[in-house]
Amino acid sequence: MSRREFFNDALFWQGQSVDAQERERLAGHGAAVLWFTGLSGAGKSTLASAVERRLHDLQCRTFVLDGDNLRHGLCSDLGFTAEDRHENIRRASEVAALFVQSGAIVLSALISPFAADRARARRLVPEGRFFEIYCNASVVDCERRDVKGLYRRARSGEVRDFSGISSPYEAPGAPDLVLHTARDSVEQCVEQVLELVLARLGRPQGAQPA
Ligand SMILES: Nc1ncnc2c1ncn2[C@@H]1O[C@H](COP(=O)(O)OS(=O)(=O)O)[C@@H](OP(=O)(O)O)[C@H]1O
Numbered sequence: 001m002s003r004r005e006f007f008n009d010a011l012f013w014q015g016q017s018v019d020a021q022e023r024e025r026l027a028g029h030g031a032a033v034l035w036f037t038g039l040s041g042a043g044k045s046t047l048a049s050a051v052e053r054r055l056h057d058l059q060c061r062t063f064v065l066d067g068d069n070l071r072h073g074l075c076s077d078l079g080f081t082a083e084d085r086h087e088n089i090r091r092a093s094e095v096a097a098l099f100v101q102s103g104a105i106v107l108s109a110l111i112s113p114f115a116a117d118r119a120r121a122r123r124l125v126p127e128g129r130f131f132e133i134y135c136n137a138s139v140v141d142c143e144r145r146d147v148k149g150l151y152r153r154a155r156s157g158e159v160r161d162f163s164g165i166s167s168p169y170e171a172p173g174a175p176d177l178v179l180h181t182a183r184d185s186v187e188q189c190v191e192q193v194l195e196l197v198l199a200r201l202g203r204p205q206g207a208q209p210a
């Protein structure tokens with residue numbers, strides 16, 4: 001990046017004015033947040049990593065944010081009370097915004113049960129760069145999968161404050177995309193995500209419509 005490009009980027013991110021042409025050029029880089037939300041077991045991690053693989057094939061730079069890399073480090077002091085979840089999502093949102101500034105596509109795979117927290121995450125990135133992707137699978141469907149055995153432990157009371165059972169999950173009212181993960185296959189859901197992202201951000205060279 002030249003000094004001029006760097007300077008313009010800095011102005012852009014400080015919210016100061018750059019001329020329209022320059023803004024257009026900056027908007028041309030593919031940075032964005034794909035914010036997957038849904039119950040535990042709804043398919044967020046599976047889809048975030050499958051979409052990430054496809055984006056790598058398109059030479060996009062990506063970063064996945066999920067419980068594994070956040071709750072073991074940056075958020076290791078947090079549990080699952082509403083207060084701790086607000087803070088978890090606040091930190092994740094700030095990290096996502098930083099990665100967007102670096103030009104990456106961030107794929108967030110957190111339950112993020114509260115609409116207000118997701119709305120704040122959206123506000124931290126430039127307009128049109130945040131995609132709320134609702135992995136829509138019911139408690140019944142997720143419990144049937146019970147990928148990690150957590151539903152069973154939540155039903156027995158061993159795990160407390162469990163989303164969808166003993167802690168609320170606010171489904172998105174107007175998400176950018178709804179994936180019916182108990183109806184459609186992983187491959188079908190991945191195609192739906194890519195279609196949305198490529199349509200809104202523009203196709204990197206070599207990307208073909210599905
Ligand atoms: N009480 C309770 N409720 C929900 N989830 C629980 C709980 N305890 C542990 N886990 C595991 O933690 C993962 C969810 O962490 P998140 O950071 O995504 O949660 S949140 O966004 O702050 O609500 C979640 O991961 P996923 O299953 O991938 O969603 C669970 O494996």
Ligand SMILES: Nc1ncnc2c1ncn2[C@@H]1O[C@H](COP(=O)(O)OP(=O)(O)O)[C@@H](O)[C@H]1O
Pocket residue numbers: 038039040041042043044045046047109135145147180181182184185186187189
């Ligand atoms: N369309 C689909 N999208 C995502 N996952 C699916 C789909 N169909 C079946 N699955 C399965 O559901 C499970 C979802 O688990 P996971 O991705 O860990 O969910 P989450 O990250 O939301 O907790 C996986 O075992 C996955 O193979």
